[in-house]
Amino acid sequence: xxxxxxxxxxxxxxxxxxxxxxxxxxxxxxxxxxxxxxxxxxxxxxxxxxxxxxxxxxxxxxxxxxxxxxxxxxxxxxxxxxxxxxxxxxxxxxxxxxx
Amino acid sequence: xxxxxxxxxxxxxxxxxxxxxxxxxxxxxxxxxxxxxxxxxxxxxxxxxxxxxxxxxxxxxxxxxxxxxxxxxxxxxxxxxxxxxxxxxxxxxxxxxxxxxxxxxxxxxxxxxxxxxxxxxxxxxxxxxxxxxxxxxxxxxxxxxxxxxxxxxxxxxxxxxxxxxxxxxxxxxxxxxxxxxxxxxxxxxxxxxxxxxxxxxxxxxxxxxxxxxxxxxxxxxxxxxxxxxxxxxxxxxxxxxxxxxxxxxxxxxxxxxxxxxxxxxxxxxxxxxxxxxxxxxxxxxxxxxxxxxxxxxxxxxxxxxxxxxxxxxxxxxxxxxxxxxxxxxxxxxxxxxxxxxxxxxxxxxxxxxxxxxxxxxxxxxxxxxxxxxxxxxxxxxxxxxxxxxxxxxxxxxxxxxxxxxxxxxxxxxxxxxxxxxxxxxxxxxxxxxxxxxxxxxxxxxxxxxxxxxxxxxxxxxxxxxxxxxxxxxxxx
Numbered sequence: 049x050x051x052x053x054x055x056x057x058x059x060x061x062x063x064x065x066x067x068x069x070x071x072x073x074x075x076x077x078x079x080x081x082x083x084x085x086x087x088x089x090x091x092x093x094x095x096x097x098x099x100x101x102x103x104x105x106x107x108x109x110x111x112x113x114x115x116x117x118x119x120x121x122x123x124x125x126x127x128x129x130x131x132x133x134x135x136x137x138x139x140x141x142x143x144x145x146x147x
Numbered sequence: 148x149x150x151x152x153x154x155x156x157x158x159x160x161x162x163x164x165x166x167x168x169x170x171x172x173x174x175x176x177x178x179x180x181x182x183x184x185x186x187x188x189x190x191x192x193x194x195x196x197x198x199x200x201x202x203x204x205x206x207x208x209x210x211x212x213x214x215x216x217x218x219x220x221x222x223x224x225x226x227x228x229x230x231x232x233x234x235x236x237x238x239x240x241x242x243x244x245x246x247x248x249x250x251x252x253x254x255x256x257x258x259x260x261x262x263x264x265x266x267x268x269x270x271x272x273x274x275x276x277x278x279x280x281x282x283x284x285x286x287x288x289x290x291x292x293x294x295x296x297x298x299x300x301x302x303x304x305x306x307x308x309x310x311x312x313x314x315x316x317x318x319x320x321x322x323x324x325x326x327x328x329x330x331x332x333x334x335x336x337x338x339x340x341x342x343x344x345x346x347x348x349x350x351x352x353x354x355x356x357x358x359x360x361x362x363x364x365x366x367x368x369x370x371x372x373x374x375x376x377x378x379x380x381x382x383x384x385x386x387x388x389x390x391x392x393x394x395x396x397x398x399x400x401x402x403x404x405x406x407x408x409x410x411x412x413x414x415x416x417x418x419x420x421x422x423x424x425x426x427x428x429x430x431x432x433x434x435x436x437x438x439x440x441x442x443x444x445x446x447x448x449x450x451x452x453x454x455x456x457x458x459x460x461x462x463x464x465x466x467x468x469x470x471x472x473x474x475x476x477x478x479x480x481x482x483x484x485x486x487x488x489x490x491x492x493x494x495x496x497x498x499x500x501x502x503x504x505x506x507x508x509x510x511x512x513x514x515x516x517x518x519x520x521x522x523x524x525x526x527x528x529x530x531x532x533x534x535x536x537x538x539x540x541x542x543x544x545x546x547x548x549x550x551x552x553x554x555x556x557x558x559x560x561x562x563x564x565x566x567x568x569x570x571x572x573x574x575x576x577x578x579x580x581x582x583x584x585x586x587x588x589x590x591x592x593x594x595x596x597x598x599x600x601x602x603x604x605x606x607x608x609x610x611x612x613x614x615x616x617x618x619x620x621x622x623x
Contacts, residue, residue, distance in 0.1 A: 056496065065447060065495040066454070067488055068476035081493050083554050088436040091509050094516070101511030102518060104338035104368075105324045105570025105595075111367040125231040131461035140456050143465050143474045 056082050152185035152195075152202030152246060159204035159248045162295045166621055170271050170293060172286040174209045175217050175250040184246045199354055201244030206290045206299040209250040210257050211342065212331040213237055216247070220333045221265035222255045224459045224482035234331020235366065236300060236342050236359045243358040251286030251299060255484045256450065257307055257335045259283050260559040261549065264486040269546055272315060273619035274585055278543040281311030287345050288315040293621050298346045298355050302332055304339045305438050306538075306563025309575035312345050313538035313588020316577045316617065318605065319345040320352050323596045324570035325370035327356075328363030336445035337368075339438075339567040347615055349576065349606035353377035356598060372596050380599035381606040386420035388604055390591075391524050391531035393428045400561070401540045408579030408587040409537045415611050416535075416604065424531055426524045430516040431565050437517065438564035439557055440497050440510035447494025450487065453479060489553060518569040525594050532600050536562040538575040538588035562590060572598045576605040577614035586614075 058078040062069045069077070127133040132141040160178055167173050181204070188195050188202050195201040207213065210220040212230035214237075219225045237247065254264040262270040262285025270285040272278040273293040280289045284301025288311035291299050301308040303321035312319025320343045327342045334340065344355035357378060362371040392413065397406065417423055455461035455478035462477035483491070497506035524531050540561055549556045566573035571592050578589035589608070593601040609615060 058492070061492050061496045061499070063476075064499060065491050066451070066472070066475045066479050067483070067491065068473075068480040069488070070480075073485075073488070077489055077492055080489060080553050081496070084439060084493060084557070085496075085506075087554055088440055088506065088510075091433055091436050091440075091513055092505075094430070094433065094513065096509060096512035096516070099512040099515050101508055102514040102568075103511055105518070106368065109371050113364065121231055126457070128231065129228060129458035131455055131459070142456055143469050143471050145471050 056085065152188040153182065155202050155204055156181050156185035156246050156248060159296055163249055163290070166293045166295060169276050169621055170273060170289050171268055172252055172270050172289040172293070172295070173206070173249045174219055174221060174252050174267050174286070177216050177247055177249055180216055181246050181248045184241065188244055188246070195244050198244030199358055200240065203245050203298060204248045204296045205240060205245045206249045206251050206287055206296045207237065207247055208253050208284050208287050208299070208301050210253060210302060210333040211236060211300060212333070213247060213250065216250065218250065218333070219266070220256045221253050221267055222482065222484065222487070223266045224453050226266065226460065228459055230331070232331065235328035235363045237331065239359050248296060249290070251284070251290055253286055254283035255487050256333065257283040257302055257304055258446070258486050258490055260306070260310060260556050261544070262286065262311065263546060263550055264484055266484060271546070272543045273621040274316065275543065275583070276621065278545050278585070279314070281314035281539070281543065283307040284345065285311045288312050288317055288319065291315070291317045291345050291347060292619055298344055298351050300342060301345050302340060302342050303567065304335045305442060305567050306560045308343045308345060309538050309563050309573060309588065309590055310560065312575045313590070314543040314586060316586030316614065316619065317345055317347055318349050318352050318574065318576050319343065320356065320574045320598065320602070321566060321572060322356065322360065322598055323572045325368055326572070326596065326598065327359050328366040328369045330363055330365035334449040336442040337449060338445060339442055349602055349609050350378060350381060353381060353602050370596070375599050377599055377602055380603045382603060383607050383610055385416065385604050385607045388421040388533070388600070389424050389529070389531045390416060390421050390604070391424050391426035391529055391534040393426050393431065393534065393536065396428055396431050397536065401537060402542060404581040405537050405540060405542060405587050409589060412578035412589045412608065413535060416608055419607055419611060421604070424529050426529045426531060426534065428520045428524065428534070428565070430513065430520050433513055434517055434565040434568060435557055435561055437510045437513040438560065438568060439493070440506050441514060441568070443490045443494035444498050444507050445494065447491045447498065450491055453482070486553070514568045517565050521569045521571060521592070533591040533593045533604055536590050536592070538562060538590040542581050542585035542587060566592045571595060572601055574601045574605050576608060578612070579614060580617070
């Protein structure tokens with residue numbers, strides 16, 4: 049694999065991550081994350097052909113429950129912590145989405 | 148009860164107020180809520196007579212939700228967030244009579260190894276306030292070490308209970324993945340996170356586990372396995388217990404004084420009847436790289452929820468023409484600290500098209516190999532009951548010393564992350580001091596759902612040593 053630091057397109061990743069980073073941050077992260085990725089290259093030394101991936105050490109038990117409505121957070125409670133909401137009408141407010 | 152809950156609460160609050168200017172261990176001190184709880188317990192002694200934690204003041208890491216009590220994850224993003232619900236561990240602690248007195252400072256969203264990544268500033272180590280307490284549950288460990296509370300809750304994704312416990316000279320347990328409900332824990336890396344107790348004594352950890360362990364309908368990853376009485380497991384008898392020592396792993400990179408304390412601790416266990424067994428964990432040296440690929444991938448997904456819409460911070464100063472996307476990106480840029488941004492970036496990258504197989508899939512395969520090493524140690528010819536390592540390769544370092552080099556900081560987690568990757572329980576117990584009077588921790592990692600054996604060995608060790616009686620200078 050090519051040098052990870054060189055292939056790390058930090059602006060594109062910031063856009064994917066919804067982070068509006070400054071030029072200084074982009075420069076710093078490109079270097080620091082390049083270091084971490086270079087370190088992670090050591091994993092390539094290990095042959096993992098045929099090794100199944102482990103995503104989680106899950107419980108061995110089923111977790112289904114009856115499909116019965118249960119009390120949960122009410123609307124006012126859900127809206128209470130919003131930075132901008134119309135509590136009377138029951139919605140969160142965000143900047144314009146369409147045209 | 149020899150002392151009223153109100154008295155205990157008053158003492159803890161006074162102590163918190165007196166140490167906080169030097170330690171910065173608390174984000175919020177819950178004076179009103181604590182006194183109300185304590186008064187309710189004192190008013191009804193019959194009801195609380197047999198409650199295991201009646202009137203005990205407890206501090207809770209500030210990434211565990213408390214209804215009506217600010218919960219910030221030490222982030223600007225949640226600076227004013229007041230949860231509408233309690234985490235299950237809070238409900239259980241209060242049902243057992245505990246009094247929540249404070250929310251403890253931690254690394255932002257539990258990301259770090261030194262507690263320097265907090266929007267509220269770093270926590271300081273009670274043994275030397277120029278040094279870090281470890282992270283990310285640094286405030287919880289410091290609060291216990293400085294005698295503010297006998298018990299605190301932390302969370303552990305890659306060592307965040309054990310490493311600060313080691314660096315502050317207290318006991319900390321990361322339970323088995325699934326042992327304790329995470330409902331109400333602010334998510335960092337969901338396949339790794341666990342809540343667990345920190346205390347001065349192993350027995351207090353065991354009693355707290357009796358209260359918080361067990362399945363919870365609100366957390367689908369919580370396990371229905373039977374919960375033993377952890378306190379009755381503390382028999383002091385470890386005759387024949389087999390303790391695995393991965394010597395080769397410890398040959399490099401461990402501070403000489405840490406190493407000396409560790410091997411002396413093994414002698415104590417052997418003298419009490421344990422058998423020391425050399426084992427290999429051939430893939431453990433790859434655990435750091437594996438961990439930082441897996442955990443950041445999960446974190447980048449978990450932290451996508453912070454978008455300035457439903458709760459938390461929102462950037463201001465928008466024009467009508469600005470898009471929703473602009474609001475998201477500015478909000479996240481303004482409210483996340485540098486380490487959180489760094490990890491979101493890394494996680495986003497390793498999950499992105501073209502790099503997924505090389506990084507994330509590879510790390511998941513490495514995770515399988517790391518897990519198999521432990522299975523071999525526990526179930527193979529060595530047949531060990533626990534694996535012993537130093538909790539941290541180094542004692543508490545100076546604040547700022549490693550802040551500019553994230554990779555060096557990550558390497559501090561070398562002995563703790565594999566228990567998270569393998570979902571295993573692990574405890575850190577004080578095992579000595581360096582010549583500069585900095586605490587050293589012994590880590591024992593055990594079989595799935597066998598916290599009882601770990602706590603029995605740790606408590607037996609505690610019986611033969613007196614490290615827990617040493618008091619840090621800030622406790623005076």
